[in-house]
Amino acid sequence: MNGVEGFMYPNEVELVWSVLIVLYPYITGLVAGAFILASLERVFRVDAVKPTYRLALLTALSFLLVAPLPLQLHLGHPERSPEMYFTPHSTSAMAMFGYVYLWYLMAVLVFEIWLDYRREIVLRARRERGLLRLIYKIMTLGSDNISERSLHIDERVGWVVTLIGIPSAFLLHGYVGFIFGSIKANPWWSSPLMPVVFIFSAMVSGIACVMVIYMATSKLRGTTIDMRCVDTIAMYLFYTFIIDFSLEMLDLVHRIYEADESFRSLNFMVHTKLYFSHIVVQIGLGTLLPLVLLAITQVAKLSEMARKRTYALAGALTLIGIFAMRWNVVIGGQLFSKSFLGYTTYKVGMVTREGLPVAIALTLLPLLFLWVLVKLLPPWDDASAAHGATGD
Amino acid sequence: MSAFRDAGHLLRFAGLFVLAFIIFLVVRKVVVPKSFGEYGHYRGASIGEIAAHPAHFAGHQACDACHTDIADEKKGGKHAHVNCEACHGALGKHADDPASVTPAKLDTAVLCVRCHAASVAKPKNFPQVDAADHANGVPCETCHKPHNPALEAGGAK
Secondary structure (H helix, E strand, O other): OOOOEEOOOHHHOOOOOOHHHHHHHHHHHHHHHHHHHHHHHHOOOOHHHHHHHHHHHHHHHHHHHHOOHHHHHHHOOOOOOOHHHHOOOOOOOHHHHHHHHHHHHHHHHHHHHHHHHHHHHHHHHHHOOHHHHHHHHHHHOOOOOOOHHHHHHHHHHHHHHHHHHHHHHHHHHHHHHHHHHOOOOOOOOOOOOHHHHHHHHHHHHHHHHHHHHHHHHHHHHOOOOOHHHHHHHHHHHHHHHHHHHHHHHHHHHHHHHHOOOOHHHHHHHHHOOOHHHHHHHHHHHHHHHHHHHHHHHHHOOOOHHHHHHHHHHHHHHHHHHHHHHHHHHHOHHHOEOOOOOEEOOOOOOOOOOOOHHHHHHHHHHHHHHHHHHHHHOOOOHHHHHHHHHHHO | OHHHHHOHHHHHHHHHHHHHHHHHHHHHHHHOOOOEOOOOOOEOHHHHHHHOOOOOOOOHHHHHHHOHHHHHHHHOOOOOOOOHHHHHOOOHHHHHOOOOOOOOOOOHHHHOHHHHEOOOOOOOOOOOEOHHHHOOOOOHHHOEOOOOOOEOOOOOO
């Protein structure tokens, strides 16, 4: 059979979970990570990261809106795939999706963003004309009360929502890791460490994503990058990355030492079919190199320009590395036979519902959503200060 | 009272949440099939629908009733317990109307290696060959009888 080496059971030859299922944990990870970064300012009072607080929330929302689309495309049947939101069930981890997703979207992200932007929304609803005015009017939900006391209530409630949001972000991505970790038939996935590794890798990718987006948007807008902010984000990225890398290595060392009946087969796979994506891209380029780059910025006194370039490079490499990690988990887990005697091949489709162009489009779509959200609700300090001044 | 007024917008968001929840319940009511959960976490009516599917396989008793010579030939050989339709495919229509539905003759060069292609994962005592090396495209039935796969000359099976 084409692409099969050794012995595969018939149902193992074709991969069921494609590149779109790689994108799903990648995108939800970016959501959870971006939200955790936002919570640094709100709950943990890390003032230095304030310039990215709103941007992180909008980034989380943009990616969350796209997160279920790979699943729906994978399911096919547009007439009934939306049912996954409406028919959640507590007996299956996958069937829990509706609860987890809707809770995180409505009770955490949309609510927190609405509370944080309410003052600007009301001011813009008063100032704008035409369609924009109508959009902002709808967003006010019919209340234009922006008295000092009401804004103070918003601040307090927002704090509570962020506090609830942190375990919710852990739940969202821990849940995705749980889906893989709880599949006892697959030794590549079945590990209680999986949800924990997923959460920390989510934090790493989300923090890197917001850092890169903040630097890119500052460049595009021609504004100066707040170096105190980026330095602090890079420091948190470095620390989180160390924990994430330690956990992944713990998992690896544990597997090597335990060396159960699957080990020879998985070890062979990592040294052959997964060598490039796992050893070269994930561990080498996507983890060790950014860790070294970030470590240099922590110990050496680099110029501002050198730090910016190092952060941009480390952030981009981190995003590639975490994508490779998702790829190696999802695709890697389907390349070997449960008989441990054979391996199959995955070739990304082109003109198919789950092909490469669709995957690229779904990766770029959140950036389009972010562009729209940023136009509607500018997250920049200078913008809110300027509008606040004219509004008051 | 003023505290209530200043928190009024929160009630509006709560209202939005309640509205979304009501929409959730209504859509759920519409999309979940009526018989869902009747017996377990699946659609109860699916049992009847699956039972109503026409049978595609006739079963080896139906084959044996007409093809008595083949049934006798199979009886003593290593393929005695291989069902007819495992190789010939589903032939329910042929059993219903043998005159008008006749199955195509099988190409043994392709058919036999489905089971007998060499693989390290198969038990050592299971007959297996590297087809290209063993037969070089010559159909298996040239030397072996498919229904009783001893060699035609009466040699090793």
